[in-house]
Amino acid sequence: MTIKPKAGERKRGSGVQYVYGILRDEILDLTLAPGAPIDEIRLAERLSMSRTPIREALVRLASEGLVTTLPNRSTVVANIDFMNLHTFFDAMTLMYRVTTRAAAQFHTPADMTAIKSRQADFAKAVEAQDALAMIASNREFHAEIARAGRNPYYNSLSLRLLDEGRRLLRMYYRSFDDRLPPEYVAEHEEMISAISARDLDRSDRLAKAHADQIVEQIRGFIARDHRDHVTL
Amino acid sequence: MTIKPKAGERKRGSGVQYVYGILRDEILDLTLAPGAPIDEIRLAERLSMSRTPIREALVRLASEGLVTTLPNRSTVVANIDFMNLHTFFDAMTLMYRVTTRAAAQFHTPADMTAIKSRQADFAKAVEAQDALAMIASNREFHAEIARAGRNPYYNSLSLRLLDEGRRLLRMYYRSFDDRLPPEYVAEHEEMISAISARDLDRSDRLAKAHADQIVEQIRGFIARDHRDHVTL
DNA sequence: TGTATTTTATTTGTCGACAAGTTTTTCTAA
DNA sequence: TTAGAAAAACTTGTCGACAAATAAAATACA
Known part of the structure; x- marks a missing residue:
């Protein structure tokens, strides 16, 4: 309220x-x-x-x-353009990759503290099976990583995509109230360790895998949903 | 006026x-x-x-x-942040790559016509050694390619970067009034042929080479310019 | 003379009003 | 009754005015 x-x-x-x-x-x-x-x-x-x-x-x-x-x-x-969701998925995957890679390269100790704190929030939301809190804290986690990458151009596009993603996820969690695959928490932990170790390639790979998984989840939601969203 | x-x-x-x-x-x-x-x-x-x-x-x-x-x-x-130009170069190179690649994948015949028309404008500007017209038509050329890629997220970031690039180039052309390396025209032609042939990897490679070349040119300008831009 | 303080002037942020469009309703005619 | 035209009602885009905030100028004081 x-x-x-x-x-x-x-x-x-x-x-x-x-x-x-x-x-x-x-x-x-x-x-x-x-x-x-x-x-x-x-x-x-x-x-x-x-x-x-x-x-x-x-x-x-x-x-x-x-x-x-x-x-x-x-x-x-603004409407959600279900016909061209692939452009959204493309861009989101790319931004996950470049921001996570940049974070691995440029992060400071303070950045790592902030990232871990966001991850704690996310884990708590998963624990509580609170879908809405998961969406919000997942956004903050990735926003924090983007910030640590220190590229304002990547940053602003990432925020825009994370926000649109929040709206998209909201749409489906509302109808299905699904359980989130708990491997997301583990994937986040792996990403943190790769960033912390300044392993650029591993960060990149993990970010891509993570993005693919999320894209698959959303695709699954959409596939199960046979109403005509097209004209929405 | x-x-x-x-x-x-x-x-x-x-x-x-x-x-x-x-x-x-x-x-x-x-x-x-x-x-x-x-x-x-x-x-x-x-x-x-x-x-x-x-x-x-x-x-x-x-x-x-x-x-x-x-x-x-x-x-x-807004000020130009000379301390963090690398973030601009990074993002520009990446956007050149992804938009050129996407254009190779999704372009229509009408897109190719438009792109070639922009390239003609650019060639004319180079011919006339008109630096300001070169800057403007180069922007339009790449904007047209981005449009052909049909990803609104890449598109808007690309436009933002092309515009900031326009400001940056303007800054140096004003002080030096340099001659542009004419190989840019040839590089554009190669990119057009790769896009037209729907050769994604070659488009990507050429776009990266093109971006690197431009970055090197701007770096050269800056290196020659020893005044303290930092506080500008 | 140089610095602190009050006064004045300028500039921004917000408001209510009004005119140009747009949508809805009413009226007219077949 | 229904289609089209005219009128009423509403919404947006723009304007001038005013108060809060900041910057500049003037004044007082050491």
């Missing part, structure tokens, strides 16, 4: 950031369904602020591909 | 796009120097429109890393 600050209680200048964060979460959580229109006025009332900061947040979301702006008509939540 | 439409002569809804395009060009052309502050009011007067669409354009530029917003203080043109 999101707590809504009263009208004047927010710091000046934080309006756009605030709206951006809320909308982003609601889109990735599927609280806002793909294709759903976003009404600026209703949003302004709900968050008790004027339309200006809300529009600025929407411009930012649009430039990241999370919403689509139809000129003079409502902005809508 | 940019032609400025009078106040009411623009189509409603095109304001943000219009400002975004102008600012983006001026930043990449170095008309606006890295670190220069952007005054919203002056800009509003210059383009004869209110601050609202200008601010929305700035939000978009910020999310693409072309400007930096200092809260409650002026937004400034």
